[in-house]
Amino acid sequence: MDRNIAAKFIDYQVSCKDCCMANVCLPLGLSAVELDQLMKIIDRQSPMSRGEHLFQIGEPHKSLYAVRSGSIKVYIPTEGGEEQVHRFILPGELLGFDAIEGGKHTCAAVALETTSVCAFPYHRLEKLCHTFQGLDHELHRLFGKEIANEHDLLQLLAKKSAEARLASFLLDLSNRLKKRGFSEREFNLTMSRHDISNHLGLAVETVSRLFARFQNEGLLTVRRRHIQLQNMPEIKELFVNVSPTTSKRRIAPANRKGNIGGSYRLRKVKAAQV
Amino acid sequence: MDRNIAAKFIDYQVSCKDCCMANVCLPLGLSAVELDQLMKIIDRQSPMSRGEHLFQIGEPHKSLYAVRSGSIKVYIPTEGGEEQVHRFILPGELLGFDAIEGGKHTCAAVALETTSVCAFPYHRLEKLCHTFQGLDHELHRLFGKEIANEHDLLQLLAKKSAEARLASFLLDLSNRLKKRGFSEREFNLTMSRHDISNHLGLAVETVSRLFARFQNEGLLTVRRRHIQLQNMPEIKELFVNVSPTTSKRRIAPANRKGNIGGSYRLRKVKAAQV
DNA sequence: CGGGACCTTGAGGCTCGTCAAAGCTGGTGG
DNA sequence: CCACCAGCTTTGACGAGCCTCAAGGTCCCG
Numbered sequence: 001m002d003r004n005i006a007a008k009f010i011d012y013q014v015s016c017k018d019c020c021m022a023n024v025c026l027p028l029g030l031s032a033v034e035l036d037q038l039m040k041i042i043d044r045q046s047p048m049s050r051g052e053h054l055f056q057i058g059e060p061h062k063s064l065y066a067v068r069s070g071s072i073k074v075y076i077p078t079e080g081g082e083e084q085v086h087r088f089i090l091p092g093e094l095l096g097f098d099a100i101e102g103g104k105h106t107c108a109a110v111a112l113e114t115t116s117v118c119a120f121p122y123h124r125l126e127k128l129c130h131t132f133q134g135l136d137h138e139l140h141r142l143f144g145k146e147i148a149n150e151h152d153l154l155q156l157l158a159k160k161s162a163e164a165r166l167a168s169f170l171l172d173l174s175n176r177l178k179k180r181g182f183s184e185r186e187f188n189l190t191m192s193r194h195d196i197s198n199h200l201g202l203a204v205e206t207v208s209r210l211f212a213r214f215q216n217e218g219l220l221t222v223r224r225r226h227i228q229l230q231n232m233p234e235i236k237e238l239f240v241n242v243s244p245t246t247s248k249r250r251i252a253p254a255n256r257k258g259n260i261g262g263s264y265r266l267r268k269v270k271a272a273q274v
Numbered sequence: 275m276d277r278n279i280a281a282k283f284i285d286y287q288v289s290c291k292d293c294c295m296a297n298v299c300l301p302l303g304l305s306a307v308e309l310d311q312l313m314k315i316i317d318r319q320s321p322m323s324r325g326e327h328l329f330q331i332g333e334p335h336k337s338l339y340a341v342r343s344g345s346i347k348v349y350i351p352t353e354g355g356e357e358q359v360h361r362f363i364l365p366g367e368l369l370g371f372d373a374i375e376g377g378k379h380t381c382a383a384v385a386l387e388t389t390s391v392c393a394f395p396y397h398r399l400e401k402l403c404h405t406f407q408g409l410d411h412e413l414h415r416l417f418g419k420e421i422a423n424e425h426d427l428l429q430l431l432a433k434k435s436a437e438a439r440l441a442s443f444l445l446d447l448s449n450r451l452k453k454r455g456f457s458e459r460e461f462n463l464t465m466s467r468h469d470i471s472n473h474l475g476l477a478v479e480t481v482s483r484l485f486a487r488f489q490n491e492g493l494l495t496v497r498r499r500h501i502q503l504q505n506m507p508e509i510k511e512l513f514v515n516v517s518p519t520t521s522k523r524r525i526a527p528a529n530r531k532g533n534i535g536g537s538y539r540l541r542k543v544k545a546a547q548v
Numbered sequence: 549c550g551g552g553a554c555c556t557t558g559a560g561g562c563t564c565g566t567c568a569a570a571g572c573t574g575g576t577g578g
Numbered sequence: 579c580c581a582c583c584a585g586c587t588t589t590g591a592c593g594a595g596c597c598t599c600a601a602g603g604t605c606c607c608g
Contacts, residue, residue, distance in 0.1 A: 076425055084428060084432055086425075098421065101415075101417040101421065102415070102417075102418030106418070106425065140375045140376065143375040144380070147372065147375065148380060150424050151350060151360075153428060154358060154360070154428060154431065155350070155352065155358050157428065158474075159356075159475065162595075162596065192553090193554075200432075201431065201432035201433065203597050204554095204555080205555095205557085205596090206596060206597075208555060208556055208557080209556080209557080209596095211555095224554090466585095466586065467586075467587060468587095476565085477564070478587080479566085480564055480565070482589080483588085483589080485587095486588075486589085498586090498587075
């Protein structure tokens with residue numbers, strides 16, 4: 001696997017066109033000429049190892065980054081040495097938007113495993129924007145997506161039960177991996193339970209127990225960090241149905257089809273409510 | 275009061291300089307000339323009445339808005355007809371940043387009371403930015419503040435107990451009102467308990483109970499929507515100390531001074547934990 | 549093989565949401 | 579002016595959901 005990454009890395013030195021992420025990383029609808037230009041400003045950095053920081057909070061903002069391989073945790077350190085895990089960045093995704101406006105990073109980013117990124121120096125990107133309308137527009141679109149992301153997380157934390165949070169987390173990962181050409185049903189988590197629980201505003205133990213429960217219910221198989229989603233429709237229902245606060249209307253009665261494995265304490269109670 | 279607002283409104287037709295919010299609304303450090311230019315592009319809209327929308331989600335983005343008087347609720351409607359209350363805008367504050375990137379509003383904004391706003395048509399603002407470097411910079415700063423705001427809210431929802439959330443909410447309001455020249459200790463809430471609880475990710479009843487408890491403890495006086503903060507240092511401690519998830523370290527033992535009114539169930543338990 | 553980081557599991561109980569009912573307040577109409 | 583109603587707010591009882599504490603597994607690495 002490591003060797004594989006190394007091999008790819010050499011490719012990237014040559015051209016974005018050969019990058020397996022090319023079609024998802026910056027799906028700009030740019031012309032060949034424009035892509036060439038963009039390629040030229042890219043600063044390919046040497047791979048980071050686990051625990052290494054891409055940037056720290058407060059650092060001046062120099063680049064947007066695209067993850068080629070590996071994964072990154074974006075978080076905000078808080079007063080007491082704690083942290084708030086903000087999001088996880090997968091291959092083919094971008095980060096660094098957090099500082100565009102203020103000129104300084106408002107988050108920190110750390111590699112969760114051996115990770116390589118492309119850097120787009122921001123001042124050069126800006127110049128390119130003046131030349132290519134398309135690029136400008138695309139960046140704005142991406143920025144908007146960042147904000148939408150934050151809003152979803154807010155929604156999740158304000159309104160959703162623990163099980164809905166975890167379900168949502170898994171589905172989101174699955175979706176994003178699928179878009180990048182990985183399997184949507186089977187993947188490895190690169191982040192610890194601690195990171196997950198922090199991200200979702202839960203206790204580690206709760207996350208652990210939920211994984212166990214989901215597995216008992218036949219929704220997925222989990223062994224340490226290896227996940228296989230077995231019943232995605234059912235997982236989706238978990239996400240949609242449950243909103244403890246602002247309850248009221250709990251979606252139509254609609255017979256939950258299948259309810260495999262069933263017969264788990266909390267689950268039974270919940271079924272009764274529907 | 276209404277008459278008062280009407281009187282002010284006429285003033286605004288004339289000049290920003292006479293606006294009591296002038297020094298807080300856009301503290302740009304602009305020259306007199308620049309301010310004049312800015313003034314010229316302002317579109318003063320007729321006052322909105324309670325429940326009227328400034329913009330709806332999905333609408334094209336036309337302006338940034340500054341609230342002159344009254345207050346506004348910014349929220350995101352969700353599938354089931356629910357909503358997620360995002361923030362409240364007070365006099366002298368701006369809104370409309372949510373759509374700059376995407377061109378469409380990602381939130382809705384509704385007046386909580388009779389409210390008047392100034393609109394800065396965005397296309398004209400952009401032109402001005404090209405002329406005045408300062409304005410450009412200032413907008414970026416404001417944008418950065420918006421994001422920081424979101425992050426704080428995330429932190430609050432992910433990590434803080436109900437009492438810390440309400441304390442934080444009140445302190446934040448108090449701070450902002452102070453900046454705008456209002457009393458920091460005594461004010462009226464223009465939003466319903468429902469809005470507050472939604473914003474904080476709590477049940478209405480919990481908010482109600484917390485108000486009652488805070489009052490019993492001598493932290494504040496509350497009667498319907500009228501608030502007087504009596505013991506701000508103590509309220510600040512509530513905000514800082516308590517973080518249920520990711521608990522650990524619960525700040526030093528330090529004898530909580532005074533604990534007026536004391537002897538309330540939850541409070542006693544908490545004291546025992548310290 | 550020992551130590552440490554990470555993960556799981558169990559027991560117990562606090563917080564906060566849910567449900568139900570009653571109190572207030574402002575508006576409307578008689 | 580009062581009666582009445584609708585919407586907001588408060589209060590109480592109850593227990594579900596999740597956190598805390600504690601201990602034991604599992605994996606990795608030197």
